[in-house]
Amino acid sequence: MLFNSFEFVLFFPIVVIIYLILPKRLKPIGLLLASYYFYMCWNAKYIILILFTTLITYVSALLIEHFDSKKNKKALMITGITVNLLVLFLFKYFDFFINNINFILAKAKISQVNNPFDFLLPVGISFYTFQAIGYVIDVYRGETKAERNIINYALFVSFFPQLVAGPIERSKNLLSQIRSIREKNLFSYDSMVSGFGLMLWGLFLKTMIADRAAVVVDKVFSQYYLYGTVELILAALLFTLQIYADFSGYSAIAIGAARVMGIKLCTNFDTPYFAVSIADFWSRWHISLSTWFKDYVYIPLGGNRKGKVRKYFNLIITFLVSGLWHGASWNFVAWGLLHGFYRVIGEVTGGIRNKCYDLLKVKRNVFSFNLLKRIITFALVSFAWIFFRAKSIKVAFEYIKRMFTHFNPWAVFNESIYSLGLNRSEFSILMLCIILLFAVSLLNFKKKQDVGTLIASQNLWFRWAVYIGLVVIILVYGEYGIDFSSSKFIYFDF
Amino acid sequence: MNNIVKKAIAFCAFTGLLITVICVTYNILRWKDTTGEYRSSVEQLYNTEDNLIDVVFVGSSHVYCDIYPCFLWEKAGISSFDMSVAGQDKVSSYYELKELLKTQSPKVVFVDLYGLFSDGNGIEGNRYRNLISMKPSSNSYNHVKEFFKEDKETDINDYLFRFPIVHTRYKELTRLDFEDYIPNSFLRGEEIIFTVGSAAASPTAHDTESSMLS
Numbered sequence: 001m002l003f004n005s006f007e008f009v010l011f012f013p014i015v016v017i018i019y020l021i022l023p024k025r026l027k028p029i030g031l032l033l034a035s036y037y038f039y040m041c042w043n044a045k046y047i048i049l050i051l052f053t054t055l056i057t058y059v060s061a062l063l064i065e066h067f068d069s070k071k072n073k074k075a076l077m078i079t080g081i082t083v084n085l086l087v088l089f090l091f092k093y094f095d096f097f098i099n100n101i102n103f104i105l106a107k108a109k110i111s112q113v114n115n116p117f118d119f120l121l122p123v124g125i126s127f128y129t130f131q132a133i134g135y136v137i138d139v140y141r142g143e144t145k146a147e148r149n150i151i152n153y154a155l156f157v158s159f160f161p162q163l164v165a166g167p168i169e170r171s172k173n174l175l176s177q178i179r180s181i182r183e184k185n186l187f188s189y190d191s192m193v194s195g196f197g198l199m200l201w202g203l204f205l206k207t208m209i210a211d212r213a214a215v216v217v218d219k220v221f222s223q224y225y226l227y228g229t230v231e232l233i234l235a236a237l238l239f240t241l242q243i244y245a246d247f248s249g250y251s252a253i254a255i256g257a258a259r260v261m262g263i264k265l266c267t268n269f270d271t272p273y274f275a276v277s278i279a280d281f282w283s284r285w286h287i288s289l290s291t292w293f294k295d296y297v298y299i300p301l302g303g304n305r306k307g308k309v310r311k312y313f314n315l316i317i318t319f320l321v322s323g324l325w326h327g328a329s330w331n332f333v334a335w336g337l338l339h340g341f342y343r344v345i346g347e348v349t350g351g352i353r354n355k356c357y358d359l360l361k362v363k364r365n366v367f368s369f370n371l372l373k374r375i376i377t378f379a380l381v382s383f384a385w386i387f388f389r390a391k392s393i394k395v396a397f398e399y400i401k402r403m404f405t406h407f408n409p410w411a412v413f414n415e416s417i418y419s420l421g422l423n424r425s426e427f428s429i430l431m432l433c434i435i436l437l438f439a440v441s442l443l444n445f446k447k448k449q450d451v452g453t454l455i456a457s458q459n460l461w462f463r464w465a466v467y468i469g470l471v472v473i474i475l476v477y478g479e480y481g482i483d484f485s486s487s488k489f490i491y492f493d494f
Numbered sequence: 495m496n497n498i499v500k501k502a503i504a505f506c507a508f509t510g511l512l513i514t515v516i517c518v519t520y521n522i523l524r525w526k527d528t529t530g531e532y533r534s535s536v537e538q539l540y541n542t543e544d545n546l547i548d549v550v551f552v553g554s555s556h557v558y559c560d561i562y563p564c565f566l567w568e569k570a571g572i573s574s575f576d577m578s579v580a581g582q583d584k585v586s587s588y589y590e591l592k593e594l595l596k597t598q599s600p601k602v603v604f605v606d607l608y609g610l611f612s613d614g615n616g617i618e619g620n621r622y623r624n625l626i627s628m629k630p631s632s633n634s635y636n637h638v639k640e641f642f643k644e645d646k647e648t649d650i651n652d653y654l655f656r657f658p659i660v661h662t663r664y665k666e667l668t669r670l671d672f673e674d675y676i677p678n679s680f681l682r683g684e685e686i687i688f689t690v691g692s693a694a695a696s697p698t699a700h701d702t703e704s705s706m707l708s
Contacts, residue, residue: 006655189501425665464508468515475519481658 124164186262195259198452202252207478228408553606581620
């Protein structure tokens with residue numbers, strides 16, 4: 001069940017009404033059943049994997065808390081993590097692994113292994129696995145208490161708004177709220193209004209920007225060899241916006257849906273394209289994943305505590321794993337590594353750059369300085385997305401090579417961009433939506449509030465006008481329905 | 495308590511307003527037979543006075559191409575109606591007749607048997623003509639459910655909610671989509687008459703947009 005489907009439009013209000021009507025002690029069970037139903041709408045048998053992950057991590061955490069010996073605790077933690085990672089490996093990385101083994105065997109002229117693991121990738125497996133692993137580590141570190149109530153814990157792993165594409169929640173935040181459902185009424189009218197607004201904004205991002213931009217992006221990336229610099233740069237920039245609108249749109253719907261029920265999920269995006277550096281970008285993009293990697297990979301590797309060289313190495317490793325997390329393909333690894341190198345180069349050249357600024361008397365506390373930093377960061381991030389979107393590393397390099405060698409500035413003036421899948425009026429709608437996104441992001445950036453809260457703080461006439469306006473715009477101009485296939489949220493596959 | 499009542503009223507008012515706006519939007523965008531100059535049989539049925547029809551002809555384009563209700567009226571004084579939709583299949587014949595029987599009490603119903611052997615000629619547009627031109631009701635819901643009973647691939651929600659199909663009509667809206675026009679009552683069934691042996695339609699003079707609005 002997709003968030004931008006009519007099934008969800010029916011499912012969600014029914015769940016909210018039942019959730020509100022149910023007595024407090026039954027609310028978690030109601031939400032758990034709704035979450036399992038939500039997941040089973042994709043593929044019913046994969047619920048077994050969630051149940052398995054839930055059970056393994058639930059028992060691991062209880063045992064970790066039960067034993068006093070540090071050695072036993074550590075062994076249990078490692079067992080819990082390993083078992084979960086094995087499941088993830090089997091479903092997500094096994095074929096990739098075998099393919100690479102075969103590639104090496106073929107080079108060495110040795111007979112190949114021929115046993116592909118022919119199963120569909122379970123939706124959201126990377127998200128709930130990481131969430132469950134994070135919980136086990138938190139219990140091991142003593143940062144959270146092991147949950148004894150299996151219903152509470154199962155709901156923590158499978159809470160439907162964030163089950164398939166995050167935010168990847170921490171037990172300190174989500175589990176503690178789930179525990180309190182039985183004790184106090186989390187629901188409030190104001191949070192419902194704010195959550196509803198956020199959900200609408202998420203749908204706007206998905207249907208008006210992401211799916212519309214996808215039309216051009218899909219066409220150009222699949223036939224990049226037909227196009228020149230202008231179309232290739234346009235498609236790369238549109239993909240930069242598409243993936244943001246798609247993923248932040250999903251997160252907005254997830255956070256909004258939870259908020260309607262009175263549950264606060266963590267912020268996942270904080271105007272990432274306004275970042276002034278790559279480090280800043282990663283503190284604003286997919287925050288729940290970035291902090292997960294920081295807390296459970298980068299810091300355990302030694303972080304910045306073991307010298308500069310080790311810090312750079314840790315950064316590279318963390319970004320490499322992050323790339324691999326996004327997909328079992330070398331182009332995702334390349335994308336992760338590229339960001340790792342951006343970070344290392346940024347760190348290494350920091351001192352030199354500052355000296356240059358002093359030497360050239362560049363003013364650093366002015367708008368133009370920060371604007372240039374933002375533009376450069378945006379360009380670097382957009383460039384890296386080419387590796388993310390391309391089918392393979394080879395295609396990515398060919399795409400980039402063509403982008404720099406097939407210079408065709410006339411394409412800007414001869415209207416050929418309107419033959420990339422969106423005609424003039426469709427293109428205009430996309431541009432208007434991007435301008436609106438920019439304006440709203442500027443507001444988010446200045447006010448430090450999300451769209452739902454911003455709208456909810458306005459007077460009634462304005463709120464109603466925005467809500468109704470958004471519904472009508474999405475219903476009429478949104479990219480959905482018959483003959484439209486790219487309506488899956490991009491991050492579901494990770 | 496006062497606060498709760500206020501919020502409940504605001505919630506109801508907002509929901510009512512939202513539903514109204516969605517209905518108005520749907521009415522503008524809803525499927526209309528634009529290739530038939532906005533004159534579908536279903537549209538004409540909804541604009542026909544109750545209990546006016548004595549004889550009904552149900553079926554596919556064979557009906558509206560070959561049966562001329564005006565002739566029956568002029569020659570025999572029989573008020574008849576072509577409940578015909580292009581590519582009408584047997585399921586659609588049944589439910590479209592049921593729709594007619596909501597407001598009419600015909601004495602005789604003729605059914606074009608071509609629908610028994612036809613699946614709407616496999617033309618996508620004919621599916622829309624038959625499945626989403628009726629007003630939303632339990633009848634139209636059952637129509638869609640029955641039509642796709644064997645089809646596991648089609649997402650019937652598209653046909654039940656209709657917006658996924660009709661929303662892209664924003665690209666082709668005309669004045670007729672915004673104004674509540676009355677389809678010309680004298681054009682029923684007599685507009686396109688195929689002559690024997692002729693492959694091409696030879697339409698009589700079509701009404702202009704302005705005359706339909708009059």
